[in-house]
Amino acid sequence: AQSVTQPDIHITVSEGASLELRCNYSYGATPYLFWYVQSPGQGLQLLLKYFSGDTLVQGIKGFEAEFKRSQSSFNLRKPSVHWSDAAEYFCAAIPRGNKLIFGTGTLLAVQP
């Protein structure tokens, strides 16, 4: 079935460590790809998006993501995690039209 997959339900990293959150999609054509962050009690905030062009995308809050067509992946990275980055992260795709399809999310915990 066509979908967006986030293999890691929960990840814990130490503050200052690097972070990579995985996302894979299974659509025939490359969809538009997004990463959102959801903090407790808050709505989703767009971190970055990929439509076409340069496969390394820079976003807000120091995040970046790399689109790899060969792996059908769009992994989110940050070189140095801050305690305020603790939140839930959702990968999403628009395969056609304007309907966003979300992955199941990855909950990030940051240890001091």
Place this chain on the structure above:
Amino acid sequence: GAVVSQHPSRVICKSGTSVKIECRSLDFQATTMFWYRQFPKKSLMLMATSNEGSKATYEQGVEKDKFLINHASLTLSTLTVTSAHPEDSSFYICSATPTGGNSYEQYFGPGTRLTVT
């Protein structure tokens, strides 16, 4: 800019009653708004697409008579959960796409936690 609000943020209602959730785009007009439902530890599932001045388009499996959507203005969409039951308890999130903007842009509200007792 591009702020979307939801009201209420949290509501508790008794089984059998109806509850209305509002979604407002505060600083832009939105011809299209979306309603999502988020179950605990699950992803967001699109319930319906709301277009100003026309009937909403519901996703497969979503009861349109139970989840009434009204998009009467370019800044307001409402979701009414009718005859609510405990299984309707969930986190409901709306998003809005700016009129004339990129149709792939969605700005999300903070969500409404509905608890049906």
